Amino acid sequence: MNRRATLATTARVLRQLRHDPRTIALLLAVPVLLLTLLRYVYDNKPLVFDHVGGPLLALFPFTTMFLVSSVAMLRERVSGTLERLLTTPLAKADLLFGYALAFGTVAVVQTLVASSVALGPLGLDLAGPTVGVVGLALLDALLGMALGLLLSAFARTEFQAVQFLPAAVLPQLLLCGLFAPRAQMASVLRGLADVFPLTYAVDGMQQLAVGGLTGQLARDYLVVAGCVVAALLLASATLRRRSA
Amino acid sequence: MVNSVEVEDLKVVRDHTQVLRGISFTLAPGTVTGLLGPSGSGKTTLMRSLVGVQTGVTGSVRLLGEPAGARSLRRSVGYVTQAPAVYADLTVIENLRYFAAVLGADAARVTAVLEQVDLSDRAGQAVHTLSGGERARVSLAVALLGSPQLLVLDEPTVGLDPVLRRDLWLLFAELARAGATLLVSSHVMDEATRCDRLLLLRAGQLVADDTLAGLLARTGARDAEGAFLAIAEAVPA
Numbered sequence: 001m002n003r004r005a006t007l008a009t010t011a012r013v014l015r016q017l018r019h020d021p022r023t024i025a026l027l028l029a030v031p032v033l034l035l036t037l038l039r040y041v042y043d044n045k046p047l048v049f050d051h052v053g054g055p056l057l058a059l060f061p062f063t064t065m066f067l068v069s070s071v072a073m074l075r076e077r078v079s080g081t082l083e084r085l086l087t088t089p090l091a092k093a094d095l096l097f098g099y100a101l102a103f104g105t106v107a108v109v110q111t112l113v114a115s116s117v118a119l120g121p122l123g124l125d126l127a128g129p130t131v132g133v134v135g136l137a138l139l140d141a142l143l144g145m146a147l148g149l150l151l152s153a154f155a156r157t158e159f160q161a162v163q164f165l166p167a168a169v170l171p172q173l174l175l176c177g178l179f180a181p182r183a184q185m186a187s188v189l190r191g192l193a194d195v196f197p198l199t200y201a202v203d204g205m206q207q208l209a210v211g212g213l214t215g216q217l218a219r220d221y222l223v224v225a226g227c228v229v230a231a232l233l234l235a236s237a238t239l240r241r242r243s244a
Numbered sequence: 245m246v247n248s249v250e251v252e253d254l255k256v257v258r259d260h261t262q263v264l265r266g267i268s269f270t271l272a273p274g275t276v277t278g279l280l281g282p283s284g285s286g287k288t289t290l291m292r293s294l295v296g297v298q299t300g301v302t303g304s305v306r307l308l309g310e311p312a313g314a315r316s317l318r319r320s321v322g323y324v325t326q327a328p329a330v331y332a333d334l335t336v337i338e339n340l341r342y343f344a345a346v347l348g349a350d351a352a353r354v355t356a357v358l359e360q361v362d363l364s365d366r367a368g369q370a371v372h373t374l375s376g377g378e379r380a381r382v383s384l385a386v387a388l389l390g391s392p393q394l395l396v397l398d399e400p401t402v403g404l405d406p407v408l409r410r411d412l413w414l415l416f417a418e419l420a421r422a423g424a425t426l427l428v429s430s431h432v433m434d435e436a437t438r439c440d441r442l443l444l445l446r447a448g449q450l451v452a453d454d455t456l457a458g459l460l461a462r463t464g465a466r467d468a469e470g471a472f473l474a475i476a477e478a479v480p481a
Contacts, residue, residue: 004345004348005345005346007345008341008342008345008346009342009346011342012331012334012338012342015334015338016331016333016334019333019334019370020333079327079329079330079331079332080325080327080328080329081329081330081331083297083325083329084323084325084329084386085346086297087295087296087297087318087321087323088318088319088343088346088347088390089315089318089319089346089347089348090346094346241296241297241313242296242297242298242299242313243297243298243299244258244259244298244299244300
């Protein structure tokens with residue numbers, strides 16, 4: 001690991017984003033807009049809004065970072081810059097940590113904006129500490145990023161990369177316990193939900209919605225963090241110096 | 245003197261097809277060697293094998309005394325691909341500063357390479373707004389940042405106007421005088437006059453390895469194109 005190369009990569013990724021103000025606006029405004037919509041969908045049912053709003057704070061950074069990072073890494077492959085970087089002294093870890101720092105920073109800003117609007121004017125009522133909410137949202141963002149970097153290796157074009165979002169995210173979303181309690185699902189589905197990382201991300205937010213720091217919440221943090229590391233290790237294995 | 249590049253019986257198989265069929269040559273330090281041949285002859289595959297990014301390689305490829313792709317070569321070998329490998333959404337200077345940080349080069353080096361490729365007045369411009377030739381030169385500038393001992397350049401002069409082409413060949417000669425070894429591919433045969441030595445590649449085989457004067461004497465042709473035709477017709481593909 002080389003700190004200068006890692007930080008330079010972070011700065012470069014952020015600079016690329018800065019040249020694309022429309023993407024920044026979308027990253028920050030869309031979660032706020034969706035939460036506002038949801039608030040008025042459940043206008044007469046504030047308890048349901050509290051129940052669904054928390055998990056959504058986890059889902060936004062997860063899905064947006066998945067998309068942004070898979071397309072960013074795909075561009076890096078298609079443009080030849082990835083191959084060029086791999087012929088320089090840059091270590092794969094420098095590149096991946098550089099990306100993680102950059103998208104982690106964006107995710108923190110995104111979550112701070114979304115949660116301050118949700119917890120403030122929209123009146124979302126979460127019992128847990130705000131720092132716990134932002135921390136979990138950050139982990140979810142890193143999870144989305146790590147999975148996006150990993151799956152981008154299996155896409156040849158941006159069309160394909162975008163298709164990986166419904167393929168990889170929607171099954172996790174359907175089974176995570178947001179639509180139906182996991183306890184009521186058939187055992188096969190419950191088994192699948194148990195191995196999907198998003199289940200723990202959403203469960204964590206549900207824990208934070210109803211109370212403080214519990215053992216189950218700690219487990220959720222650990223599982224999500226572990227999945228981030230595992231996905232990054234797998235992603236690093238897809239960065240091949242040699243190709244046909 | 246130790247050779248910068250030593251290639252022995254290099255073969256490359258890609259998708260069950262033999263792209264390179266047993267190539268051997270050496271490159272001496274401080275020289276500019278032209279790698280000439282029609283498109284599809286294996287020039288890019290040969291260059292990729294040298295810089296260690298090609299799979300399916302057998303035979304021996306050694307650069308600066310190390311096997312191709314060795315970690316110690318990542319600073320001392322510069323490679324420029326045919327398509328410019330730079331960030332189109334960043335400005336010229338942002339690209340160079342990033343790669344300089346990765347290569348451990350300083351700010352003075354960034355200014356120097358901008359000067360060398362004649363892009364100082366484009367420094368603040370986003371790469372996607374540049375012409376094709378300008379983008380190619382940004383990509384070349386990145387390769388020069390680390391002051392490499394060996395430069396492998398895949399068709400660096402494609403699409404450039406004659407003045408720029410001449411200037412780039414003068415730059416290559418200057419780099420060679422300073423001790424660098426250059427391998428430059430081209431399918432424009434008249435660029436042969438700019439090279440100390442020529443490697444002619446056809447259908448994955450090296451059909452000539454000589455100076456231009458030597459080639460002309462051997463074939464009785466008047467120019468590189470004629471020499472290539474004479475050799476190609478004498479060797480069955």
